[in-house]
Amino acid sequence: KNEVEQSPQNLTAQEGEFITINCSYSVGISALHWLQQHPGGGIVSLFMLSSGKKKHGRLIATINIQEKHSSLHITASHPRDSAVYICAVITGTASKLTFGTGTRLQVTL
């Protein structure tokens, strides 16, 4: 069993829909990253959080440390949001990242 599980693996949505991607982990963590990887392959860090909620534009990330669960929400989705979204956790005192397998999101017109 992977230490970091994401769901769903694939997601298709229509433009404007509200999207939720989930991440569950089984280890103790000090923080959690949400990353975005576009079809061209580049990886961008969207959020790093260790508690509560963070918002940036149409993106919202939440984390519940007790339940070992995080969600990434996209409001008013747009085709340019189409990408792979990857959850990664930081374990221990170092910056070592353990990655989930990613959620492939396709937003259509």
Next chain:
Amino acid sequence: DAGVIQSPRHEVTEMGQEVTLRCKPISGHNSLFWYRQTMMRGLELLIYFNNNVPIDDSGMPEDRFSAKMPNASFSTLKIQPSEPRDSAVYFCASSKDIGNQPQHFGDGTRLSIL
């Protein structure tokens, strides 16, 4: 500011050849990470450095893989000899410090071993 710079962007070579991937971290960042991404295994940490010193290389798959960071602005990942199963995208990332700091990724090197 320039981001993390990796070279080459693409590399195609025959098995048995030596491959060297290069990374220039963001200036002022003192932690550097090498990752590998494959369809089967997703993203995996290979090795990371802090202040040019290797901290954790437990992700390096075999002795054929080696990484160096001779100074704060340059790191290499070397595969010798290369094998077809090494084909993957290799990412370098840097952060300001060890701990809970965001990591900035390079564009990756797409490596194909024939």
